[in-house]
Amino acid sequence: MISHLLSTKYLDLDEILEIFNNAKKFLEVLNRPTKKIPILKGKLILTVFFEPSTRTRTSFEIAGKTLGADVVNLSVSQSSAKKGETIKDTCLTLNAMKPDCIVLRHSVSKIPEYITNFTSAKIINAGDGSNEHPSQALLDAFTLMQHFGDLEDRKILILGDVLNSRVARSNIWLLKKLGAKVSLCGPSTLVREEFEKEWDVDVYWDLDKAISNVDAIIVLRIQLERAASAWIPSTREYSIFYGLNRERLIKNNNVIIMHPGPMNRGLEISSDIADGSNALIRDQVTNGVAIRMSIFYHLLARKADSIGII
Amino acid sequence: MLKAKILNEQEIGKILHRLVYEIYENHKNFNELLLVGLWTRGVYLSKRIADIFLREQGIELETSELDVTPYRDDLYTKEKIPLKTTNLISTQDRSIIIVDDVLYTGRTVRGAIEAIFDFGRPKKIELLVLVDRGHRELPINANYLGRYVPTSSREDVNVRLKEIDNVDEVTILV
Numbered sequence: 445m446i447s448h449l450l451s452t453k454y455l456d457l458d459e460i461l462e463i464f465n466n467a468k469k470f471l472e473v474l475n476r477p478t479k480k481i482p483i484l485k486g487k488l489i490l491t492v493f494f495e496p497s498t499r500t501r502t503s504f505e506i507a508g509k510t511l512g513a514d515v516v517n518l519s520v521s522q523s524s525a526k527k528g529e530t531i532k533d534t535c536l537t538l539n540a541m542k543p544d545c546i547v548l549r550h551s552v553s554k555i556p557e558y559i560t561n562f563t564s565a566k567i568i569n570a571g572d573g574s575n576e577h578p579s580q581a582l583l584d585a586f587t588l589m590q591h592f593g594d595l596e597d598r599k600i601l602i603l604g605d606v607l608n609s610r611v612a613r614s615n616i617w618l619l620k621k622l623g624a625k626v627s628l629c630g631p632s633t634l635v636r637e638e639f640e641k642e643w644d645v646d647v648y649w650d651l652d653k654a655i656s657n658v659d660a661i662i663v664l665r666i667q668l669e670r671a672a673s674a675w676i677p678s679t680r681e682y683s684i685f686y687g688l689n690r691e692r693l694i695k696n697n698n699v700i701i702m703h704p705g706p707m708n709r710g711l712e713i714s715s716d717i718a719d720g721s722n723a724l725i726r727d728q729v730t731n732g733v734a735i736r737m738s739i740f741y742h743l744l745a746r747k748a749d750s751i752g753i754i
Numbered sequence: 755m756l757k758a759k760i761l762n763e764q765e766i767g768k769i770l771h772r773l774v775y776e777i778y779e780n781h782k783n784f785n786e787l788l789l790v791g792l793w794t795r796g797v798y799l800s801k802r803i804a805d806i807f808l809r810e811q812g813i814e815l816e817t818s819e820l821d822v823t824p825y826r827d828d829l830y831t832k833e834k835i836p837l838k839t840t841n842l843i844s845t846q847d848r849s850i851i852i853v854d855d856v857l858y859t860g861r862t863v864r865g866a867i868e869a870i871f872d873f874g875r876p877k878k879i880e881l882l883v884l885v886d887r888g889h890r891e892l893p894i895n896a897n898y899l900g901r902y903v904p905t906s907s908r909e910d911v912n913v914r915l916k917e918i919d920n921v922d923e924v925t926i927l928v
Contacts, residue, residue, distance in 0.1 A: 462836070482825060
């Protein structure tokens with residue numbers, strides 16, 4: 445049993461399925477006329493984002509509030525980090541306000557794990573550098589399970605900027621734990637040959653070959669602020685070779701399309717695919733709230749003295 | 755350890771029939787009546803009551819399932835409790851009968867009342883239980899009571915139903 449959500453690596457299968465089962469119940473709550481249950485009444489959740497984010501932070505905020513917790517958002521512009529405070533001091537200060545849970549996003553990998561040393565709150569990693577984004581991976585896998593029933597031997601392709609993607613890493617560990625066969629595709633600068641051995645996945649550089657018999661494709665955002673300048677020659681070239689469009693999918697009609705957002709329409713995914721009937725992108729957003737409710741419940745709703753590992 | 759067997763299958767059946775008649779006498783508009791079964795055994799009892807209503811009175815009663823877990827006041831003193839289904843739609847202007855197997859401290863019923871109010875403003879809420887074992891900690895009493903069984907707080911009342919336990923019986927365990 446985990447006491448912080450830092451990585452999908454540390455989750456065991458029973459825990460993952462418990463999070464999914466409870467998320468199904470929480471989806472019911474989101475469809476009620478009064479979208480609020482008092483399961484985390486009196487709990488204080490801080491969302492601390494050192495990097496800009498709208499959807500992840502909002503999703504966590506809605507999840508916490510739906511469960512009756514008090515949620516306070518801190519964004520980097522208001523943070524003392526701007527004034528030179530170290531992350532350790534920031535955490536010690538926040539911890540003195542007695543939060544039960546801190547949802548943290550930071551541009552440096554492993555910062556969430558580091559701050560578990562300085563706080564008694566439960567830490568949820570909401571994205572650390574290019575390392576991991578476990579709550580996104582959980583909602584992706586949950587959405588796929590909702591569609592397929594189970595993921596045993598399902599072929600799932602992660603397409604795009606795997607190198608810089610925290611979503612990809614978390615997804616690879618998690619999907620493999622659930623029995624899926626994961627493959628990666630993208631230009632060789634972003635999908636390295638060594639990933640094949642390192643993560644035990646198939647690597648493709650030819651998109652048409654990669655999508656020929658997959659069940660689902662998780663399209664990653666091309667991070668224009670990073671990748672476009674250094675890793676790919678031009679966005680136009682990328683969209684020709686690796687953009688997902690109707691013509692490419694013509695032979696594979698039933699494939700499921702997912703995207704963690706925000707999307708660059710016309711670059712990594714065409715609009716008719718993004719808005720098409722095979723896309724589960726809106727489901728991902730709704731499921732994201734339910735999954736985050738379930739993560740809060742998993743970490744916070746238990747006896748205060750029960751001890752867990754990371 | 756088994757101390758006493760309080761009810762057998764036949765007695766549970768008789769009690770449910772009697773409670774159906776009590777509900778029938780107390781209500782006029784059966785369209786607005788909603789049976790809310792509390793997980794786990796309350797859900798099955800509410801379905802049985804609706805079945806008897808349909809068979810003997812020809813009246814179809816609406817039933818719903820309610821998981822009180824999110825509304826419990828002892829959530830953080832116990833190990834985590836798995837969540838169950840809640841399928842209440844709207845309780846606005848409905849007459850509600852909460853159905854549960856055992857009435858003990860009254861705290862579960864308090865949670866259920868709070869939950870029901872989250873789904874609308876009901877006209878009236880009543881309570882039906884199979885067994886009242888005493889030891890109330892809140893001012894709550896059953897409107898429809900199967901059997902009052904005085905117990906000590908060290909004892910445990912165990913209700914088993916065919917739907918999940920393969921047998922209909924109520925026992926006291928020490």
